[in-house]
Amino acid sequence: MLRKVYVANRGEIAVRVVRACRELGIATAVGYSEADAGAPFTRYADEAFPIGPAPAAESYLAIERVLAAARTSGADAVHPGYGFLAENPRFADACAEAGLTFVGPPGSVLALVGDKVAARRELSQAGVPVVPGTEEPVRDPEHALAVARELGFPLIVKPAGGGGGIGMTVVEGEAGLAQALEACRALAATAFGWPDVYVERYLPGPRHVEIQILADAHGSCVHLGERECSIQRRHQKLVEEAPSTALTPALRREMGEAAIRAARRVGYVGAGTVEFLVSGGRFFFLEVNARIQVEHPVTEMVTGVDLVKEQLRIASGLPLGVRQEDVGLRGWALECRINAEDPLQGFTPSPGRIAAYRAPGGPGVRVDDGVETGSTIPPFYDSLVAKIVTWGGDREEAVARMSRALDELVVGGITTTIPFHQAVLSSSLFLRGELATDFVETETALLDHTRRIAAEREARAERWPSRSPVRARVAAIAAAAVVAQTGP
Numbered sequence: 001m002l003r004k005v006y007v008a009n010r011g012e013i014a015v016r017v018v019r020a021c022r023e024l025g026i027a028t029a030v031g032y033s034e035a036d037a038g039a040p041f042t043r044y045a046d047e048a049f050p051i052g053p054a055p056a057a058e059s060y061l062a063i064e065r066v067l068a069a070a071r072t073s074g075a076d077a078v079h080p081g082y083g084f085l086a087e088n089p090r091f092a093d094a095c096a097e098a099g100l101t102f103v104g105p106p107g108s109v110l111a112l113v114g115d116k117v118a119a120r121r122e123l124s125q126a127g128v129p130v131v132p133g134t135e136e137p138v139r140d141p142e143h144a145l146a147v148a149r150e151l152g153f154p155l156i157v158k159p160a161g162g163g164g165g166i167g168m169t170v171v172e173g174e175a176g177l178a179q180a181l182e183a184c185r186a187l188a189a190t191a192f193g194w195p196d197v198y199v200e201r202y203l204p205g206p207r208h209v210e211i212q213i214l215a216d217a218h219g220s221c222v223h224l225g226e227r228e229c230s231i232q233r234r235h236q237k238l239v240e241e242a243p244s245t246a247l248t249p250a251l252r253r254e255m256g257e258a259a260i261r262a263a264r265r266v267g268y269v270g271a272g273t274v275e276f277l278v279s280g281g282r283f284f285f286l287e288v289n290a291r292i293q294v295e296h297p298v299t300e301m302v303t304g305v306d307l308v309k310e311q312l313r314i315a316s317g318l319p320l321g322v323r324q325e326d327v328g329l330r331g332w333a334l335e336c337r338i339n340a341e342d343p344l345q346g347f348t349p350s351p352g353r354i355a356a357y358r359a360p361g362g363p364g365v366r367v368d369d370g371v372e373t374g375s376t377i378p379p380f381y382d383s384l385v386a387k388i389v390t391w392g393g394d395r396e397e398a399v400a401r402m403s404r405a406l407d408e409l410v411v412g413g414i415t416t417t418i419p420f421h422q423a424v425l426s427s428s429l430f431l432r433g434e435l436a437t438d439f440v441e442t443e444t445a446l447l448d449h450t451r452r453i454a455a456e457r458e459a460r461a462e463r464w465p466s467r468s469p470v471r472a473r474v475a476a477i478a479a480a481a482v483v484a485q486t487g488p
């Protein structure tokens with residue numbers, strides 16, 4: 001087993017990884033930027049090292065600085081969390097060269113799946129259904145036009161090295177194609193240092209359903225069911241759940257087998273996610289995320305498998321602690337990402353000092369956070385404050401618990417997405433489990449509802465416990481959920 005892990009990340013995911021290490025008796029170290037001095041994750045790890053100024057490029061993304069801190073700490077392994085360096089093949093290789101075990105797939109696998117065009121080609125050859133589109137980069141407007149005439153509109157132009165929804169452009173007809181291609185190439189070059197783009201058919205209102213996999217270095221690979229991540233804004237996930245109301249047991253089995261085929265084809269080792277779009281009862285491969293994902297807790301809640309511990313075991317060279325026949329899905333889990341963003345201003349970031357913080361608790365509630373009263377959400381990094389995860393015996397119980405938990409949650413001093421989540425939970429589409437990636441646009445009352453809830457929360461000045469109107473709505477949601485389940 002690994003002896004000491006350096007966590008090359010910050011905030012809630014650094015805390016999450018340290019928790020897993022503690023349970024396994026592994027020592028920990030973290031690095032922190034000037035903006036994160038004194039943050040809870042720096043105190044929770046056994047040791048913490050300053051690694052540079054606030055901008056990520058000069059600290060968390062600066063490979064040499066990160067490796068220097070890891071070496072100084074005496075760690076024998078590096079866990080990259082998600083984001084930052086997690087899917088950077090150069091970083092994985094640099095760790096290996098420095099004699100440090102990288103907790104994740106080898107650099108060669110990261111390079112292959114990080115090229116979305118190569119991954120599409122590879123998996124299509126392995127018999128995994130991919131979204132119809134090009135299996136090579138689109139060279140110029142003429143090439144794009146030829147592809148478009150074959151596929152039909154609407155289309156989506158995407159960066160080959162993409163992530164975070166950056167640069168993806170939907171094109172409705174031939175007139176906008178050349179311009180979209182140019183714009184996407186320019187953005188891809190700036191954001192990813194790599195201008196290659198490709199074209200896919202744009203599926204109307206699909207669902208985003210992804211499969212969690214675990215693969216060890218001894219040839220075993222299992223899947224742990226799906227997560228539904230259809231509730232998004234600007235192609236970024238806001239609410240996730242497991243299982244998905246979109247899947248039948250047969251479709252779940254088929255997608256799980258496809259994900260395992262994908263993992264085997266690319267020689268995957270570690271924890272990973274194979275993302276699909278589901279439309280018209282069929283599924284199409286989107287991309288492989290070669291890391292632990294933000295939404296991993298919902299899978300942990302319904303399977304009882306600790307994915308971060310499995311990552312650490314795999315990196316230690318041990319065989320998987322779980323066999324496919326032992327993986328069962330029990331109950332239902334939801335996750336709401338609480339971001340320092342203003343949902344009423346187009347989800348613009350709202351960094352600042354958290355004047356008051358109180359996490360929810362009680363049955364079926366899990367909180368993954370890295371903040372406390374007095375913490376600052378710096379403007380330099382992503383704006384995640386906390387992940388509230390609830391489990392219930394069925395979807396209705398998980399939803400009612402989430403509603404209750406969000407009512408208990410206090411985050412004062414900054415604007416957050418809490419009221420937006422509360423509005424989602426009372427949407428009848430959501431309660432019926434009728435989700436799609438255009439949910440936020442379709443559910444037109446959502447923002448008005450968010451505004452009302454935000455005002456209610458303001459009126460009670462984020463005190464806890466409180467006899468708030470929000471609480472009355474929890475009962476109403478629970479009643480509506482029962483109606484949705486059983487019929488009026």
Ligand code: ADP
Nearest residue numbers: 131162163164165166200201202203208235437
């Ligand atoms: P990124 O890696 O930048 O996050 P993805 O390829 O994972 O990009 O897509 C993110 C989201 O964008 C999906 O969950 C979905 O909502 C939307 N999307 C991507 N490709 C398509 C497509 N071909 N048709 C419809 N929606 C799509």
